[in-house]
Amino acid sequence: MLDKSVKQTLVVTLLLSFCSIVYELTLANTLSILTGNYIWWHSWTIGFYIAGLGFGALKAGKKLNSWRELFWIEIGLSILGSISVVYVHFLYLVFYSYDYMAYMGGEFYTASYIQNSFYMKVFFFVMAQSVTFLIGLLSGFEIPLLMKILKESTGKDHENKVLGFNYIGTLVGTLFFALFFLPKLDVFWTAIIVAGMNLMICLYIVLQRRVKHSPDVLVPSALVFLFLVFMSFKNDKIVETYLKIRYHAHRIITEDKTQFGTFLEHLNRIKPVERIKSLYQYIDVFEVDEKDGTVETIVTMDSNFQFSTLTEKFYHEGFSHVAMNLVGQRPKNILVLGAGDGFLLRELLKYDEIEKITHIELDPEILKLARRDKFKKINKSSLDNPRVNTIVGDGFFYLRNTDEKFDAIFIDFPYPKNYNLARLYSVEFYTYVKARLKPDGFAVLDTPVFEKKSFDKKKYYGQLIDKPIFTIKDLQNNSIILSTIHYSGFTKYLPYKVGGESFVVMRNSDTPFQFDLDKADLSKIESVTDVQLRAISDQYFPYEIKEKYVNSIFHPTILDAGLSQF
Amino acid sequence: MDIRSQHMLVDLWFQNELKSSDIENICSVIESDLTVIKKSSHQFEPHGETIVFILGESHFSLHTYPEHNYVTLDVYICNMDVDLHAILEKIVKNLDLLHIERKFLTRGEWEEFDEKNVELSPTQKKASSLLVITFIVAACSIIYELLMAQTLSSTLGDTTFRYNMTIGLYIAAMGIGALCYEKLMKGDKLQNLAKLEGVISIVGGLAPIAVLFGDLVAHWLTKVMGINYFGFFIQTYLSIFCYGIIVLIGFLTGLELPLLMELGKRIKEKYGSIVLSVDYLGTLAGVVAFPIIIFPNFELFSIGFLVAFLNACVALVLYFTNGIKNIKIMIPLILVAVFYLVALINGSTINQFILKKMYYFNL
Structure with missing residues (x-):
């Protein structure tokens, strides 16, 4: 039998x-x-953590012994752990807002330069991973130390x-994290709770008189305790501030050219960003007061722009009516x-003509949001229309x-900023789209494609040229x-852009697309202008069709394309 | 020249009264496994006996304390090639023991002495090849795991959950492997390592294909039994199947590290911890290489073939450089290596075939 102190x-x-x-x-x-690149960051973080563990284990046992050192290690871990998440978030703000501010301020070339700046990336990477390494290092000291403690107290190995x-x-930590912390709490709270656990170990060491009082x-210990409290x-205030800076800082700075003091004051005046945590993503909802008094509500998913109540009409009209006109068909x-927002x-x-719409949305929280009174007014309660059958589930x-x-199949997914989303832009996915279409069916896809614009100023007079360089x-x-x-078997496909939003329409038959505005039915279009329609x-x-470009779930190419910052 | 020797000190407490057959058993193991040149013994009054053998390899001595049912042994071997652990196991096998204490010492180690003999001694060559092997197998193991996390994300979705579970289960399974090491890895350490690498290579290289197959079965079950794919039954089956593979790879990797450390210690005591740190370095190299070089440049199943081929090659190198002579290990290892090489060369054909049969089955 083990004695009590060994058990403890x-x-x-x-x-x-x-x-x-x-x-x-x-x-x-x-x-x-934060960055959207799961494979990259998970691999590097576990790598640095294990390296830290190894380094710690090698260095331990030379100088360190007894409970006292363990106490100090736990104090260190408690502090590091509790600030790590906040630290990484604000580090990211520095990295992110640097180029974003330049971009919003109209300095396109500077922005593009900073965004692609290798040194900025290295800076962020080193600053972030040094925390991982330190946590690994301190944790690495623990195990040899505990072995030593037991050997010293019992005389046995x-x-x-x-x-x-x-x-x-x-094992317990991983299961707990994957099944409880991540789905139920956010990363901020997880860090604080675990730091608290670490501090409890310190208190145990003190209370059991393993060290001299x-x-x-x-x-x-008292200071760290107060710090954690x-x-x-x-x-909540920290998360709120982070979100405010993330979504409003560039606007405040570019509008007011403010000083730091007034910046904070301005920040305080803004309504807090509402953050909804679902099983799949963070949904942020916030309001921007326009100069003419209207209020724009913006929704993001995992910090990626989803829709704005001011501009969504252009987008969804381009998505539906423009596509239908290009195809020249009325599906049943x-x-x-x-498209859980219902727009x-x-x-x-x-x-x-449309008899039945089968609607698949993964995230029930989005549906809940769309059923709020505020959004119901905008989407006209479309989710509860008898012709619509909404199923909560995985579209793929x-x-x-x-x-x-x-x-017809309408595909409205977030842009492929991470691997989970890149699966939905894969050759496997489109192969199944094609297989589930009737012989004369078509599909419309909301996807990032970039236009090469000529700089004929007259032609684009009055339009915002949002991206001056085609890289x-x-x-x-x-x-x-x-x-x-192409490689999923479609032979007819057409990229087009309406009001700054890009789409691709693809069809199963070989019938050519219809560009003639006179033949089109424009009765349902309210916001998109004739000029925009004619521009299509x-x-x-520009694009090349080559096998090496094909994005597969087993071999994603899309993440390298610069959509994600890392 | 390697002047180091191995010294094993063993204390044996017997269950029952000491019998002369016990002592004879011990001595017969020494006689059969080592070269006895001269024997000498003395019986004390009222009890107690001392036996000393001069060996070609140095010496063996034994003292009995019949009043305590207690015997001590010393075996001193003037080279590092004899496996004293194996000899001890043979001795203990025939005895009815209450308790055993053992110590293994390395004699003749002095840093400054080594520094004077700067030219690469056979020991150092052996050590560097062991470290290279450690580095490669550590990288291979973590790549198998990342590959599994990625395959699970590809076929079943939910990247975050898959990576978290994989990493945690992998570390935990490695721990269980390390704890089971002493029970499972008896006998010749080098042969064990070669066998183990062969098994890891087979399991790890084919694991991604197994996941697709498991998912195929899950879809089939869903259809046949008319139940929900996302329901409890199918998801539990999938978890047990897929995470079972991850745990298996982790477990085998856990057996690997203590073996390598033991081999390192046999070369020189300090190489034990050097092997450990090289193992960490190999892991780091694996996690860095996976997202940057391997994943973007190879097809999914080909990654498995590539890493498994590398692993099998390492096992073969280990086999031939250390003069293991066991045809039962060599032939399977060569077969595994050739299999993966062929699979790697025909990578894209195999990838397409598997996808057609196991992924696009409901097209």
Whole structure:
């Protein structure tokens, strides 16, 4: 039988490895959520963490011994862990707003230069991963130290048991993180709670009199305790400030050219950003007061722009009516993937020919949002229309497993900024889209494709030229989107742009697309202007069709195309 | 010249009264496994016996304390090639013991002495090849895991969840492997390592294909049983199947590290911890290479073939450089290496075939 103090030490081991792995996972997830590149950040973070562990384990046992050192390590971990998430977020703000501010201020070349600046990326990377490494390093000290403690107190080797409990703690930590922390709490709270657990170990060490009670032990623990209490009270405020800066800072700065003091004052006056955490993403809702007194409501998903109440009409009219005119068909049985906000459904329901709309949306929180009174007014309660059958589920899975064939499929997913989303722009996905269309069916896709504009100022007079340079990355991006569609078997496809939003329409039959405005039915179009409609036939989207560009779920090419910052 | 020797000190406490057959058993193992040149023994009054053998490899001594049912052994071997662990196991096998204490020492190690003999000694060559092997196998193992996380994300979706689960299960399974090491890895360490690498190569290289197959079965079950794919039953089956593979790879990797450390210690005590740090470095190299070089440039299943081929090659290098002579290990290893090489060369054909059969099945 193990005596009581050995048992307690083993429980401490378990808790410590629990805390360490949760810190690692929290950091990896924070970085992935912020930047959108999951594979990259998860790989690097686990790498630096393990390297830290190894380094710590090598260095431990030389100088360190006894509970006292363990106490200091836990104090260190508690502080590091509790600030790590906040630190990474504000670090990202610096990195992100630097180029964004230049962009919003009209300095396109500077913006593009900074965004592609290797040194900025290196700076962000090093600053972020040094925290991971430090946490790994401190955690690396723990295990050899605990082995030593047990050996000193009992005179026997307990290495196997310490290792065993360490691994169990890691497993429990991972399961807890994946099943509880990540879905139920946000990363900020996770970091604070785990830091609290770490501090409890310190308190255990103190209360069990494993170390002498003296001010140099009691004062730091009290300070860290107060710090954590402060952090947990201020947590919501921190998240709020972060979100405000993230969404409003560039506007405040470019509009007012303010000083830092007035900047903060301005920030305080703004209504807080509402953040909804769903199982799949962070949905942020915030309002911007326009100069003419109207209020614009903007919704983002994982910080990527989703829609604005001021501009959504252009977008959804371009998506529905313009596509229908280009194809020259009126479908009866439609499948809509994504588009949980209900705006696209509102436009589609204007056609009496449409008999049935099957609507698949993954995130129930989006549907809840769209059913709020404020948005119901805008989408005209389209979600509750009897012709619409909304199913909460995975669009890709539905497409793969349904036996039904559709006249038209409308695909409205977030842009492929991370791997989860890149799956929805894959050759596998479009292959199934094609297979589920009737022989004369068509599909419309909302996707980033870039136009090469000539600088004939007269022709574009009055239009905002939002992207002055067509870069090699834009060519790569266009080629990826269109090669992927091409290699999934579509022969007829057309990229087009309406009001700054780009789409691709593809059809199963070989009938040519219809550009003649006189033959088109414009009765349902309210916001998109004739000038914009006429411009479609002149739009030029350079691309190459090559197999190397094809984006597959097993071999994603789309993430390299510069849509994600890393 | 390598002047180092191995020294094993063993204390044996017997369950029952000491019998002369026990002592004979011990001595017969020494006689059969080592070269006895001269034997000498003395019986003390009232009890106790001392036996000393001069060996071609140095010496063996044994003292009995019949009043305590207790025996001590010393085996001193003037080279690093004999496997003392294996000899001890053979000795202990025939005895009915209450408790055993053992210590393994390395004699003749002095840093400054080594520094005087600067030219690459055979030991150092052996050490550097061991470190290279450690580096490669560590990188291979973590790449198998990242590949699994990626395959799960590709076929089942939900990248975040898959990566988190994979990393955690991998670390935990490695721990369980390390804890089971002593029970499972008896016998010759080099042969064990070669066998283990072969098994890891087979499991790791084919794991992504297994995931697709598992998902195929899940779809089939959904249809046949008429239940929800996202329901409890199918998801539990998928989790057990897919995470089972991850745990298996982690477990095998966990057995690998103590083996490598043991081999390192046999070369020189300090190489134990050097092997550990090189293992960490290899892991780091693996996690860095995966997102930057490997994943963007190879097809999914080909990554498995590539890494498994590398792993099998390392096992073969280990086999031939250390003079292992066991045809039962060599032939499977060569077969595995050739299999993966052929698979790698025909990578895109195989990839397309598997996708057609296992992914586009409901097209």
